[in-house]
Amino acid sequence: ERAGKPEAVFGEGKSLEELVKIIEAYVKEKGRVLVTRVKKEHLEELKKRFGNARINERARTVIVGDIPQPFAKVAVLSAGTSDIAVAEEACETLIFLGIEPLKFYDVGVAGIHRLLEPLKKCMEEGVVAIIVVAGMEGALPSVVAGLVDVPVIGVPTSIGYGTSLKGFTALFSMLSSCSSGLAVVNIDNGFGAAVFASLIARVAKRGESK
Amino acid sequence: ERAGKPEAVFGEGKSLEELVKIIEAYVKEKGRVLVTRVKKEHLEELKKRFGNARINERARTVIVGDIPQPFAKVAVLSAGTSDIAVAEEACETLIFLGIEPLKFYDVGVAGIHRLLEPLKKCMEEGVVAIIVVAGMEGALPSVVAGLVDVPVIGVPTSIGYGTSLKGFTALFSMLSSCSSGLAVVNIDNGFGAAVFASLIARVAKRGESK
Amino acid sequence: ERAGKPEAVFGEGKSLEELVKIIEAYVKEKGRVLVTRVKKEHLEELKKRFGNARINERARTVIVGDIPQPFAKVAVLSAGTSDIAVAEEACETLIFLGIEPLKFYDVGVAGIHRLLEPLKKCMEEGVVAIIVVAGMEGALPSVVAGLVDVPVIGVPTSIGYGTSLKGFTALFSMLSSCSSGLAVVNIDNGFGAAVFASLIARVAKRGESK
Amino acid sequence: ERAGKPEAVFGEGKSLEELVKIIEAYVKEKGRVLVTRVKKEHLEELKKRFGNARINERARTVIVGDIPQPFAKVAVLSAGTSDIAVAEEACETLIFLGIEPLKFYDVGVAGIHRLLEPLKKCMEEGVVAIIVVAGMEGALPSVVAGLVDVPVIGVPTSIGYGTSLKGFTALFSMLSSCSSGLAVVNIDNGFGAAVFASLIARVAKRGESK
Amino acid sequence: ERAGKPEAVFGEGKSLEELVKIIEAYVKEKGRVLVTRVKKEHLEELKKRFGNARINERARTVIVGDIPQPFAKVAVLSAGTSDIAVAEEACETLIFLGIEPLKFYDVGVAGIHRLLEPLKKCMEEGVVAIIVVAGMEGALPSVVAGLVDVPVIGVPTSIGYGTSLKGFTALFSMLSSCSSGLAVVNIDNGFGAAVFASLIARVAKRGESK
Amino acid sequence: ERAGKPEAVFGEGKSLEELVKIIEAYVKEKGRVLVTRVKKEHLEELKKRFGNARINERARTVIVGDIPQPFAKVAVLSAGTSDIAVAEEACETLIFLGIEPLKFYDVGVAGIHRLLEPLKKCMEEGVVAIIVVAGMEGALPSVVAGLVDVPVIGVPTSIGYGTSLKGFTALFSMLSSCSSGLAVVNIDNGFGAAVFASLIARVAKRGESK
Amino acid sequence: ERAGKPEAVFGEGKSLEELVKIIEAYVKEKGRVLVTRVKKEHLEELKKRFGNARINERARTVIVGDIPQPFAKVAVLSAGTSDIAVAEEACETLIFLGIEPLKFYDVGVAGIHRLLEPLKKCMEEGVVAIIVVAGMEGALPSVVAGLVDVPVIGVPTSIGYGTSLKGFTALFSMLSSCSSGLAVVNIDNGFGAAVFASLIARVAKRGESK
Amino acid sequence: ERAGKPEAVFGEGKSLEELVKIIEAYVKEKGRVLVTRVKKEHLEELKKRFGNARINERARTVIVGDIPQPFAKVAVLSAGTSDIAVAEEACETLIFLGIEPLKFYDVGVAGIHRLLEPLKKCMEEGVVAIIVVAGMEGALPSVVAGLVDVPVIGVPTSIGYGTSLKGFTALFSMLSSCSSGLAVVNIDNGFGAAVFASLIARVAKRGESK
């Protein structure tokens, strides 16, 4: 395994048998594994098979093996309640990678005042990055990046209808942002945002240990 | 002429001769006319031909004939400095229709704090609608509609590059807004937003005079 | 709650349990709530739980709590019979917000003569806005806006096939309209059109009470 | 030459020399030719070279050779003044093919009442088809097809901006029409609409002569 | 009913009860009706209810009432076997409108030689138009229009995968055809093509009876 | 240099000085070079600088250095006269790579009969592949692949307007072809088609020499 | 049957009865047939009906009749494990056409080092072409074409989510490749890639036998 | 000025006079300024006006004021020579922000071997992030992210033609990457990538100074 990239499995489209086989192989070889995008019906079965697995139903993730002590903090904000599944995928991936997530959900732009308190908290806690999950018009990451000076990672979600274009409006909105300090990952890719944030944390720690 | 719709001419693609002929016809028949999207080189020529014409270079508009006393107020906000041309087109149309525009430019989401003062002013002045002009990620109308309770009319602009998609990202962003109380017009259509706002003003005045 | 924006819940993707919990919370705190986009199977269950709830099956809406006396009128036109679900969502939202809807359904452009009588009626009744719901080629709002001088709010619907592009052709058609006095909301967003119309009504009433 | 298809040359992208050579070849071999999409600067030159050529500047067409006696009538309607160039291309092609065009321009849906007189005239004159040229929201062909019972051929134009999508909104609008009896050709293809109409006229004449 | 436009019902999205009610209403008022896009499970039920109804399972159509004597002939070609459903919808509509369809199926461009015999037959039989149904790359209508001098009506189908874009590639292909004499209708709209062809037949007959 | 891939330079966007420098470097190191997409004004200058350069104005290519003896034949067909520039780019690249091109231009589907003679010739000459260049509806490669049993390489061109979508309709049409035995390269990429064909020729020659 | 094109049936959308009938017809007339895109539930049934049929469940293919001795070799690479279904369709088609496939799966660009060994093997075995199957960002064919000098045929797959655009990103990526020597087929079209490769093999063999 | 975000001006669409005025204002207030996207003809003029300005012609940037001592290193890779303008914009922005850029240009995937040396160097120098600039198929960032464990920031460029879609293919390719550890900014946005990288450097330095 290359340093910094997680032992992760993309669960979508895999049968229960395939998942069990892959998990066992990873655990044997690496001691641990993270599985994402697991179907609801598979989650319960995996719980039974892997007794002490960590299951997150909203995130649809499974972690088998030890969870490391956190060595850094990353904030995870979500704009609406429907974006929480993706935000939770990010959080579970962070936890798996040894990062403590600070969660602030449902702080979208329709009520901008709810945003200031969380951002103050982020700064006090010394987060190394802020992951902002937002669907529909995807405005939240722009607003956040206009207010802070740590890297902001935007995660567009496929939440919305009509002109939301299954996440493309949020994606393009974030990329076209008039705020700088914002980079993005694929639609609904909470996992990818967390891996990227973890690499920032590693670089920050490297600095620290100098 | 049907009540409430302006005597307006779309100047794009018309030659100077055509414009002069149309303006003269309108002035003769209706006493006044508004011309939009006039080429820079035509503006000066029209100034010479129609001595007391009102010319706005940034808006690229020409008004020939009397300007009525304002009977209502409408706010016009712009997100960035590049959006001002479209905002000014809206303002000139409002003035032509007897509405006083309250202008607040360059108040975009990258510095959200600059927004609160203008909105307070809008409420104090009793505007009947707020026109919000924004390009790039087009987030400003969503933020404004989340803070006020008068109708907000979003005007996406073609400002930006790459994923701004010549205004479509701003347009879709506004239509997908998680804030309610927001309706939109075509990209760069400052004129249309102003006509729509003027119809709200007319309805409000009708109420008033009851 | 900010004045003018309804206590509304977007029902799509929420389980029955989630809906019940949210409705109870709203009723407790605000005394009333509107739920939109409720699945057919949930509608009946909610009827049982909330005895005197107002349920509209075509609109897929639920209102729990008091319905205010109407303080204004808004017309709601639909082009085809398939657009009625969206039109009804607009009507229920209007009723919830204290506005009386005047309904004129199936008056599309394939038989333009059916349109004139309803519009005459609208003017007589003093509506403050006209909501026009249309799918397929979405031509009706343009035709209506060419005939009246109150604000017209276009609601494109996802009705149609092939080049209808799930509502985008109707949407773009309305935005490109050669008639002025027309603004639009997202595809199938009857709710948003009604909230926007209610803000016009509030502004008109404010005028009235001066 | 296959019966019914015109000796036509697509002028776009061809140099003056190429055009002259092709025209001379056609005239020599077939006695006549129609050239479409000729650059403004080439039109004058061609006028000089081919003394009795028929030049239409708005249509940007050149006809060299005899013009046949008309054997049928086809109506050509345009929605706006900007669509006239395409409408004129259709008319010149009709004339070249022995059809008399009945022109009714600027009768778009923003003023629907202007439409009824022309349509009555069409019926009286016994046109075999109606070509309707419209840009922007492209609603006119739908409205016309809802009122007549001869074949309607829609020609979307690239007139408009933003959501007009250079003619695609008009095109999709026409194809999604809730009126039947309407078929379409490519954007700005006045030539193609006229050729198609002429084939209808030929079939009608064949009937006549039975 | 306006002359030339059929008493037709679009069956998609309508329940069995709604269909029965509408059919009865039409039969009572006009004596006959055509229903298109009927779900497979409804077809059998309708057969039971309306004893002598004409049901076409591939076309998914139902005709209740008399079928007129044919007064003209129209050819219907299909490119592949998968396009036959749409071709049959066109045929049933033609029959309903008093036109005899000449069917030539599976004559696509992958075996161009299979095409010549059918086209010879079309000319001999004196068809007034040729409807060409084709999905995937949609090349067949272009090839046909290059070989005949009657109007060709292209019907793109949603058959294909990947770059077929659910019919848009076939549609755009037909509209961009380098053959003239071709006009098109919406994707999968066999009904619309047949109505359009019937209007050509009417015009031809009008000629005949002069 | 890796075997089989040409010493080629993409001329677009490069200044005359840059081109001269690159050409000289290549000639020095490899003895020869092919430059594609050279601006018209640069072609003449390069002719002067590199005395015995082979210049093709329609192809906009420059070859400096020796031209090898041909070791195989490849046919190059074009649908329309406007596609010839791209076809010529393919031919020049073939020549540079030691392949003799057999050219058959203007054999598009609007006159399918013109196609049979060239294809017969191709088979007689033993071509190892057929490159088919076509814009607009891009039907020609499908028709050719339906008639031969050598690999057909489709090159869509950006020729056309409206629904031609600057080559995407031709591209998608070719990829969706109901004929098998057809693979494609990027829009206007005559160069790429020729390189690919040359690799087939190499493989064929390798066979031969066994 | 035309030389070189397989006796193949596209199984999608066909019922079990239709498939059985077509298979029997082909076997009777040609002695053999390949069926692709067969539903999982049909595969088992076909196995029962056609005792010695060759069934590949991952490829979803059925071959009835004799399998020829291989006369050439073609490599089939896949980028990820999810792309294997398409890769297997290509392999079964190759086998049906008398080509031996060399399979190298899961060698995508995220671990570029895994790629070199397979490519060395390809060269040693003298493959006449390399089929590269890749979804998501579709980078693998570009990388391969940059390393070898035999024709590379890219097959984009619909694997991925969000910006993968159901295969279009992989498709466009391959067509835009900065490596030459690469041509592509439709998304998920393993069959088409194999037929194309088999035509290269035939041409190579023709060379050999000279 | 908010910490970490540069005093930068977007030069596109601004006249020379406007630029001079804005530069003077910034210099007066903040002592320094970075201007990006300056037209070639303005660069020279600005050089004259602001004697000791740092001008980069390929980057089209101007820096007026002091350049800070670098406090961190960031690598900047480009795939092709045409991508260098964007890469240089990133470098100038880094320099302005106190970061030393390590440049490795023209290391794209068509010759993957050229990539390994630069990446080894990056690791040795302890870069905190790698900016990878790539157009056309945009594969390079995926390949790099598959080989390193520092954050990779992808910058798609608008270089390419046809299916490159002015940068969207590269953008979507990067977002769909099967490699994790990669986030992206808008097309051609070298500036944004550099600002984002500088925030990572700040976080790393914060760690360092603990």
Ligand SMILES: Nc1ncnc2c1ncn2[C@@H]1O[C@H](COP(=O)(O)O)[C@@H](O)[C@H]1O
């Ligand atoms: N939710 C996710 N979104 C995107 N990529 C993921 C996700 N979960 C896992 N992956 C990636 O997918 C790879 C495993 O894919 P697979 O071999 O199909 O299980 C891992 O190395 C991760 O980089």
Ligand SMILES: Nc1ncnc2c1ncn2[C@@H]1O[C@H](COP(=O)(O)O)[C@@H](O)[C@H]1O
């Ligand atoms: N304005 C036009 N739009 C579309 N097709 C045209 C037009 N004018 C001529 N054509 C067609 O173009 C063909 C000639 O193309 P070319 O050989 O390029 O001159 C004629 O046979 C016509 O079918």
Ligand SMILES: Nc1ncnc2c1ncn2[C@@H]1O[C@H](COP(=O)(O)O)[C@@H](O)[C@H]1O
């Ligand atoms: N298959 C079809 N495709 C398109 N339009 C149809 C079709 N069948 C019926 N129609 C049209 O739909 C109208 C009736 O729609 P509805 O009132 O929803 O039944 C008829 O007047 C026809 O013009």
Ligand SMILES: Nc1ncnc2c1ncn2[C@@H]1O[C@H](COP(=O)(O)O)[C@@H](O)[C@H]1O
């Ligand atoms: N998987 C496939 N993808 C694309 N084309 C196929 C496939 N399988 C078979 N075909 C083609 O489809 C044709 C048969 O189509 P059909 O008549 O619908 O069975 C054959 O001649 C093949 O060229």
Ligand SMILES: [Mg+2]
């Ligand atoms: Mg949001």
Ligand SMILES: [Mg+2]
């Ligand atoms: Mg903005």
Ligand SMILES: [Mg+2]
């Ligand atoms: Mg409608």
Ligand SMILES: [Mg+2]
């Ligand atoms: Mg119109």
Ligand SMILES: [Mg+2]
């Ligand atoms: Mg076809």
Ligand SMILES: [Mg+2]
């Ligand atoms: Mg062609």
Ligand SMILES: [Mg+2]
């Ligand atoms: Mg891949």
Ligand SMILES: [Mg+2]
């Ligand atoms: Mg690249």
